[in-house]
Amino acid sequence: MRPIHPNAPGHGHSYSRSHIPVHDEAKAHLIASANHSRIVSIAAQKFRRRENVIARIRLVxxxxxxxxxxxxxxxxxQAVMVYYKHKDYVVKHNGTPDLRLWPRGLNMKPTLVMLGASVAATVASAVLGVASFSKAVRHITRVGNVVTVLFSTFCIAIWVAAAVYFKIDDFDKTKHYDFLSYTCARRHDQVLDNAVGNLGNLCAQMRASWWGALAESVVEIVSLATVVWAWWVGKRGGKYQKIGVEMLGSG
Structure with a gap:
């Protein structure tokens, strides 16, 4: 008797991949492609949404x-202008020696350093503000991240240094011989108020500038945080795309 072969005509069929009909293989490939496209599309949408959020935050x-x-x-x-305008004024009193409005040797360096920092930061911030309307700077790009890191680091350094120097004598109650502390210590002096104006307002202006320097440092720290966020978003977007490519290859 002739042996019966399982693959002989009229008997059982093999279910190996090589014997799957062509139209079924094409259908499976189309499904894999659709899954890949869907995953890539989801990743792209999430990336664009987060990128737009980061771009808006950076612009703000x-x-x-x-x-x-x-x-x-x-x-x-304005405070420095008041000082230099009245720097050599002499207050005359009836029956008493004339008194200089501002003493000789008043330490103006901390105030001038803070003023210089504000000039440098304002110019740099204006330039970067205009550049931020460019997608290359505002969006998640290598250029945008590098520019943000460099600018924010520069601003944090100058503002922190200037703010600390600005308050050194003000913290030392035995000195009070810089412009800020001298003005604030005499903000209720009626003679000075009559000659210069309201020293209380002048003191408040300079203290507000100090708090403004700290606030600006916080703003730049948040700007640095957007770089970390942008890196994380880019990494997640790449991960989704990699998964899609792997699924397409396995299909």
Whole structure:
């Protein structure tokens, strides 16, 4: 008797992949392609949404930074102008020796350093604010991240250094011989008020500029945080795309 072969005509069929009909293979490939496209599309949508959020946050931070820097510049600049305008004024009293409005040797360096920091930061912030309208700077790009890191690090360094130097004598109650502390210590002096104006307001302006410097430092720290966020978003987007490619290959 002739042996019966399982693959002989009229008997059982093999279910190996090589014997799957062509139209079934094409259908499976189309399904895999659709899954890949769907995953890539989801990843792209999430990436674009988060990228747009980061871009808007960066633009808002740049505008806020410019407003803070220019505000500090205006407030502190006006206070310095008051000092130099009345620097050599002498207050005359009936029956008493004449008194200089501002003493000789008043330490103006901390105030001028803070003013210089505000000038540098305002100019840099204005330039970066204009550049932020470019997608290459505002969006999640290598250029945008590098520019943000460099600018924010620069601003944090100058503002923290200037703010600390600005408050050194003010913290030391035995000195009070810089412009800020001298003015604030005599903000209720009626003679000075009559000659210069309201020293209380002048003191408040300079203290506000100090708090503004700290606020600007916080703004730049948040700007640095957007770089970390952008890196994380880019990494997640790449992961979704990699999964889609693997699924397409397995299909």
């Amino acid at each position: 931070l740049r505008i806020l930074s410019l407003l803070l820097c220019s505000g500090i510049l205006i407030v502190l600049g």
